Every structure is written in C-alpha cells, then in structure tokens.
Amino acid sequence: MVFLASSQVLRNKCLVDAVNFEKAECIVELGPGTGPFTREIVRRKxxxxxxxxxxxxxxxxxxxxxxxxKIQA
Incomplete structure (x- = not known):
C-alpha cells in the first residue's frame, strides 16, 4: 500500500515517478484537493x-x- 500526501510541492513529476505503478496494489491519496496529482495517478495506475x-x-x-x-471514461 502506498500513502501519498498531496500539496503543490508534492505534485511534481519526481514524486509520481517514485511510485512503482507496476507493483502497486493499492494507492491512498490523502487530501487530493482539486485533483492535479490524482489525474496523473489515474493515468498511470x-x-x-x-x-x-x-x-x-x-x-x-x-x-x-x-x-x-471523465478520466476513466
């Protein structure tokens, strides 16, 4: 399980690249806000x-x- 805290600082490409989307079974995002980081997670998972x-x-x-x-459609 991966826990991620979203903020303007954490939404950068380096953090998203640190997630092993090939092996991740569950991703938990705390405080996704308006979803810019979430959209990238959905795209890659x-x-x-x-x-x-x-x-x-x-x-x-x-x-x-x-x-x-909309993203999943």
Missing part, C-alpha cells in the same frame, strides 16, 4: 490497482468525483 482518495472538503470531493469519472 494499472486497471486492477485500487485507488482510495480521502478528501474532507465537500466542494473538492464533488469536483474530484466528476473529474475521475
């Missing part, structure tokens, strides 16, 4: 990899839900 997003801000949650559905 394998279909069978479980992605758990934990967001307490209801506005961000609603935006993320719409964004993720």
């Amino acid at each position: 394998k279909a069978q990899t479980i992605l758990i997003l934990i967001e307490i801000n209801e506005i961000f949650f609603k935006k993320l839900r719409k964004t993720i559905v």
Whole structure:
C-alpha cells in the first residue's frame, strides 16, 4: 500500500515517478484537493490497482468525483 500526501510541492513529476505503478496494489491519496496529482495517478495506475482518495472538503470531493469519472471514461 502506498500513502501519498498531496500539496503543490508534492505534485511534481519526481514524486509520481517514485511510485512503482507496476507493483502497486493499492494507492491512498490523502487530501487530493482539486485533483492535479490524482489525474496523473489515474493515468498511470494499472486497471486492477485500487485507488482510495480521502478528501474532507465537500466542494473538492464533488469536483474530484466528476473529474475521475471523465478520466476513466
């Protein structure tokens, strides 16, 4: 399981490159906000990899839900 904390500093390519998407069975993102980092995770993760997003801000949650559905389509 991989735990990632999102922020402007952590959204850089180096952090995403540090995740082993080939072996990751589950990725947990804490505080994905509006989802720029999340979009990259969704793009790179394998279909069978479980992605758990934990967001307490209801506005961000609603935006993320719409964004993720579009990305996965």
